[in-house]
Amino acid sequence: MSVRTFPNYIDGAWVEGPTFENRNPANTGEVVGLHVSGTPSDIARAAAAAEAAFPAWSAMNGPARGALLYKVAELLDARFEEISAEMTREEGKTLPEAKGEVRRSINIFRYFAGEGSRLAGTMAPSERPRVHMFAVRKPVGVVALITPWNFPSAIPAWKLAPALICGNTVLMKPASAAPLSAWRLIEACHDAGIPPGVVNFVAGGGGALGAALLNARPVKAISFTGSCGVGEKLHEEASRRRLRIQLEMGGKNPTIVLADADFEAAVENVVNASFFSTGQKCTATSRAIVEESIYDRFVEAVAERTRKLKVGDGMQPGVDIGPCVDEGQMKTVLEYVEIGRTEAGEPVCGGRRLTGPGFDEGWFVAPTVFAGVTPEMRIAREEIFGPVLAIMKARDFNHALEVANGSEFGLSASLQTTNLSRMFEYVYGMEAGLLTVNLPSAGVEYQLPFGGTKDSSFGPKEQGPAAMEFYSDWKTVYIKY
Numbered sequence: 001m002s003v004r005t006f007p008n009y010i011d012g013a014w015v016e017g018p019t020f021e022n023r024n025p026a027n028t029g030e031v032v033g034l035h036v037s038g039t040p041s042d043i044a045r046a047a048a049a050a051e052a053a054f055p056a057w058s059a060m061n062g063p064a065r066g067a068l069l070y071k072v073a074e075l076l077d078a079r080f081e082e083i084s085a086e087m088t089r090e091e092g093k094t095l096p097e098a099k100g101e102v103r104r105s106i107n108i109f110r111y112f113a114g115e116g117s118r119l120a121g122t123m124a125p126s127e128r129p130r131v132h133m134f135a136v137r138k139p140v141g142v143v144a145l146i147t148p149w150n151f152p153s154a155i156p157a158w159k160l161a162p163a164l165i166c167g168n169t170v171l172m173k174p175a176s177a178a179p180l181s182a183w184r185l186i187e188a189c190h191d192a193g194i195p196p197g198v199v200n201f202v203a204g205g206g207g208a209l210g211a212a213l214l215n216a217r218p219v220k221a222i223s224f225t226g227s228c229g230v231g232e233k234l235h236e237e238a239s240r241r242r243l244r245i246q247l248e249m250g251g252k253n254p255t256i257v258l259a260d261a262d263f264e265a266a267v268e269n270v271v272n273a274s275f276f277s278t279g280q281k282c283t284a285t286s287r288a289i290v291e292e293s294i295y296d297r298f299v300e301a302v303a304e305r306t307r308k309l310k311v312g313d314g315m316q317p318g319v320d321i322g323p324c325v326d327e328g329q330m331k332t333v334l335e336y337v338e339i340g341r342t343e344a345g346e347p348v349c350g351g352r353r354l355t356g357p358g359f360d361e362g363w364f365v366a367p368t369v370f371a372g373v374t375p376e377m378r379i380a381r382e383e384i385f386g387p388v389l390a391i392m393k394a395r396d397f398n399h400a401l402e403v404a405n406g407s408e409f410g411l412s413a414s415l416q417t418t419n420l421s422r423m424f425e426y427v428y429g430m431e432a433g434l435l436t437v438n439l440p441s442a443g444v445e446y447q448l449p450f451g452g453t454k455d456s457s458f459g460p461k462e463q464g465p466a467a468m469e470f471y472s473d474w475k476t477v478y479i480k481y
């Protein structure tokens with residue numbers, strides 16, 4: 001079967017060129033697609049096209065832009081099955097997870113399409129006689145979107161849709177490990193009739209294209225989701241150019257389990273948050289902090305439940321956990337497993353690459369649980385971004401909260417309890433941008449702000465009404481009548 005090439009998209013045209021392979025991490029013999037590898041000059045052309053398209057797009061009224069975004073959602077919906085299956089094949093998450101993500105992208109486009117009719121300004125009474133004053137939102141200009149592979153459709157969607165509805169024009173650089181899901185959004189924008197130059201897409205290596213993006217004069221803002229190392233570098237460079245920048249980065253998310261929790265539900269929530277999507281969610285739980293009176297029972301129950309998880313090709317029905325996204329990610333996970341062995345001893349389950357029929361052609365790691373982990377250990381402090389859970393012991397709630405907060409990260413957190421006072425103490429005392437109670441730490445919706453605190457994030461939040469803050473600016477008007 002011939003492998004399809006997916007070109008870049010600049011100024012409304014599909015641009016061919018040398019390609020790189022997008023391989024299936026569950027079966028590395030399968031090339032899902034060939035993607036055109038963009039160059040710095042492609043970035044420059046795309047930025048110029050976005051700049052040229054900006055006046056007309058930003059002058060179009062909000063409801064008209066919204067109508068085009070509704071059309072994008074419709075087209076994605078019509079291609080739902082195909083796009084979901086492609087996501088499983090390029091990223092490795094299971095088909096039900098991929099379907100959930102594509103559904104979310106469709107909902108995100110619908111949500112922000114509606115914002116086109118609501119782009120509200122603000123009014124206030126003047127202290128001066130016969131003065132009417134108000135402020136209106138205006139777009140920022142050309143916005144660069146740099147996205148990771150772990151939510152290869154939803155993250156591009158939750159940047160692209162608000163950027164467009166606010167009247168900005170866009171240049172997207174997807175992750176090289178999973179560019180096709182983002183490409184499908186761009187294809188839908190093209191097919192929906194979004195004018196040339198408004199949306200541009202250049203795939204290729206982050207290093208060279210990142211530098212070109214930062215140096216592209218028309219770019220006025222950068223929205224980045226990815227690792228802390230790349231985010232920090234972008235921040236430094238962007239500050240030098242006084243670019244507006246938003247960074248969503250790593251985490252080391254805790255779930256606190258108190259003795260009064262619904263035990264079975266707590267086990268399920270921790271296992272779900274730690275291992276689904278192969279632990280490759282930025283909001284995944286990687287530390288379970290458990291009250292000592294239930295600690296041993298909890299470790300045993302989590303290990304027992306984890307051993308039952310079915311690992312395999314996410315296209316197969318009944319599979320719970322797919323592979324790591326690529327060899328590099330798998331090696332990182334296995335290195336941390338060895339670090340964990342040195343620090344905490346033999347894991348209570350998992351702790352190895354899976355081999356044999358169905359595994360040898362992919363990057364599969366057995367979901368791994370370490371018990372007896374203490375806060376100074378590296379497996380309790382550093383982001384692993386894979387199916388590895390560290391279980392720690394706490395004397396009581398206050399101690400658990402102290403351990404949970406003893407991290408440079410602050411993305412998400414979860415508490416398992418039936419005690420209402422502990423819930424509120426946690427709500428006000430936990431240092432994280434996303435909190436859940438009696439739910440997994442992962443699993444967010446698009447209608448509310450999303451983002452972390454501490455070293456996990458920088459700048460305005462994404463999603464929900466908060467997204468408008470990054471993608472628009474204010475113009476304040478005073479009229480004497």
Ligand code: NAP
Nearest residue numbers: 148149174175176205206207210226227230248249250282
């Ligand atoms: P990454 O290596 O930082 O890559 C993210 C994006 O940045 C990719 O498109 C990448 O391109 C690009 N990039 C790489 N080097 C660059 C440079 N020098 N300049 C500009 N762009 C550059 O992260 P990842 O491995 O894709 O994603 C995993 C990380 O993302 C984890 O740390 C995870 O916690 C974080 N994450 C955070 C959130 C959140 O909301 N907080 C959500 C999801 C993921 P290439 O792919 O071509 O290298």
